[in-house]
Each structure stands twice: as structure tokens, then as C-alpha cells.
Amino acid sequence: MYGYLIDMDGVIYRGTELIEGADNFIKTLLEHDIPFLFLTNNSQRSRRDIVMKLRQMGINVGEKHIFTCAMATARFLAEQKAGGTAYVVGDSGLTTALHRNGYSIVDKKPDYVVVGETRTFSFEMLEAATNMILDGAKLIATNLDPNCPTQSGTRPGCGAIVALLEEATGTKAFSLGKPSPIMMRAARKELGLSSNETVMIGDTMSTDIMGGVQMGYRTILVLSGGTRCDELGDYAFQPDLVVGSVADINPREVSFNIEEYTLLSAS
Structure with a gap:
């Protein structure tokens, strides 16, 4: 089973709006003790402030689940x-x-x-x-x-x-922020995982996915945020999976067989 580093804006919420299914995805992680961290390049809020924002959206996590740049x-x-x-x-x-x-x-x-x-x-x-x-x-x-x-x-x-x-x-x-290997490595060590046990989930190719690829992590691009499917050809590196949102991921049984997923265009 993998552990997860999860970007926030564009993956869990957009601004102040929860992305549909994100709460159930996090609930599954918590219920099955699957290790995860929210990984954000936003330095404005403290961990406590981020926890409160998530709780107001119905996602009940603790400060230990937050890792900021x-x-x-x-x-x-x-x-x-x-x-x-x-x-x-x-x-x-x-x-x-x-x-x-x-x-x-x-x-x-x-x-x-x-x-x-x-x-x-x-x-x-x-x-x-x-x-x-x-x-x-x-x-x-x-x-x-x-x-x-x-x-x-x-x-x-x-x-x-x-x-x-x-x-x-x-x-x-x-x-020091994503895609810096310093932040990506520190977050993995926070979870006590090896590189081949770690999955980076993000919506941005140039930070989330690049950082994961450079560290040898598995990577999942979600199309609920900043990257469109038709933009993938612009990059020399590619994610392991592309899905519509975290609602399309079963964290207990995630497979990196691309044929099991549908590449969704951003329309």
C-alpha cells in the first residue's frame, strides 16, 4: 500500500469550495490508517489555520497532516x-x-x-x-x-x-518549495516512507508532478485544477496516471495500469 503527498488548491478545493468527492477520499485515508500529508506551496497560513479551513469544509484532519513550504x-x-x-x-x-x-x-x-x-x-x-x-x-x-x-x-x-x-x-x-527535492524529501521522511512507497497527487505539472518525478515517486495528475489534459504533450515528463479528480482514486487499491483509468479532457 502506498502513502500519499497531496496538493491542496485544485486537488481538495478551489478557493473556498470543496471539490466533489475530496472529503470521501480523505475519509478513506483516515479510516484505513493510510499515511498522507497535505503538501502546499502557500506559505501564508500556519498549520493550525489550514486545519481550521479544512474542517470548515468538512475534512477533519490534524496539524500532523499538514506540511507547508x-x-x-x-x-x-x-x-x-x-x-x-x-x-x-x-x-x-x-x-x-x-x-x-x-x-x-x-x-x-x-x-x-x-x-x-x-x-x-x-x-x-x-x-x-x-x-x-x-x-x-x-x-x-x-x-x-x-x-x-x-x-x-x-x-x-x-x-x-x-x-x-x-x-x-x-x-x-x-x-525550498515544490518541486524542490528538499521539500519533497522532507515530506516523505515525515511519513516514514521509502520513495517507491510514495505517491504525489497534484494538479500542476511544473511543481507537483515534476517534483514527484524527480524524486522517483509515483505521480497522479488530477484535472480538477490548473492543468488541462491537452497540455500534457508540452512536457518532457509525464505523470503515471491522469484522472478527473481525487474522487476517481481508490487509495486502498490504486493501480498504475493506465488502461484502468480514463484520461479526461478539461472542458
Whole structure:
């Protein structure tokens, strides 16, 4: 039996709307003690906040089931430099993760400038970050997603903010979010699984599926989110399975015989 790393937005919900059948899929995992983690590239919310959002949608999981790019980033920085300092362009999910891993948030001479998703940054913050990087602070990205879907459309993502700082400083950011092997490996180890026991379920080829392929995991692309079936030919790598949504997956008896599944076009 496999264990599962599961993307959230586009797989379990879209914005604030639960994707049909996602609650039953998670219920099956819980009832049969199948190991799983929700794996998200959104650094804005803490694990507790994510748990509450899911519970409001009828999915009752605990904090142990949540693994965010903010957590991956904070753990990595703590391993690189214990008790370090960071200037943060981001929200509470990121600052909470840094604090829990022994980091202090400062506004002068930080070891790292750490960038995550946020709607509350200003040009003054970016100017300060630019000068800190030019003064020797290392540029860290929780992820490089260029944009994020919202209820009202699309907003610039962490990757867009990072691109501005990269151009302004001539420095390339080091990213810890999907498809980074650092995050993908840390999540697998959190479940205590080997690579051949791990399945990555996601809706985005360039993060979820690429990350899984690079780590040697089985991969399942769902068409309930950001990728259409007719886009698969654009990629040099392919998922092991393509299904309409997680409602089409029986996690107890998942088979990687592609003939048992129907490739659904996104219409």
C-alpha cells in the first residue's frame, strides 16, 4: 500500500469550495490508517489555520497532516545556520514557522531575506530587502510559483516578488518549495516512507508532478485544477496516471495500469 503527498488548491478545493468527492477520499485515508500529508506551496497560513479551513469544509484532519513550504524553508535554514536571523517579506504562516525553528525576525543586517506569499508588502519593504541582499544577506524563496488563483481571479505569487528582487540585486534565490527535492524529501521522511512507497497527487505539472518525478515517486495528475489534459504533450515528463479528480482514486487499491483509468479532457 502506498502513502500519499497531496496538493491542496485544485486537488481538495478551489478557493473556498470543496471539490466533489475530496472529503470521501480523505475519509478513506483516515479510516484505513493510510499515511498522507497535505503538501502546499502557500506559505501564508500556519498549520493550525489550514486545519481550521479544512474542517470548515468538512475534512477533519490534524496539524500532523499538514506540511507547508514555510515549514520546509524554516527547517532548512535552521539546519544551515541555527539561531539565525531573517528579514521576512511574507505573512504569519512563514514567521510562525521561522520562530518555531529558532529564528529571529529582524529589520537590520539579517542572515537571510526570506520571501513568501503576501498581500501586505510595500515598495519600501522591497527596497529594504534589496539593500540587505546587496549587503550580503542570502535570498531565500519559499516557492517560485509566479501567480496564485483566487476567488476574484489571479494575483502575483511569491515567484513574482522574488523575480523583482533577483533583477534588482543580480542574485538568484534559493527556493525550498515544490518541486524542490528538499521539500519533497522532507515530506516523505515525515511519513516514514521509502520513495517507491510514495505517491504525489497534484494538479500542476511544473511543481507537483515534476517534483514527484524527480524524486522517483509515483505521480497522479488530477484535472480538477490548473492543468488541462491537452497540455500534457508540452512536457518532457509525464505523470503515471491522469484522472478527473481525487474522487476517481481508490487509495486502498490504486493501480498504475493506465488502461484502468480514463484520461479526461478539461472542458
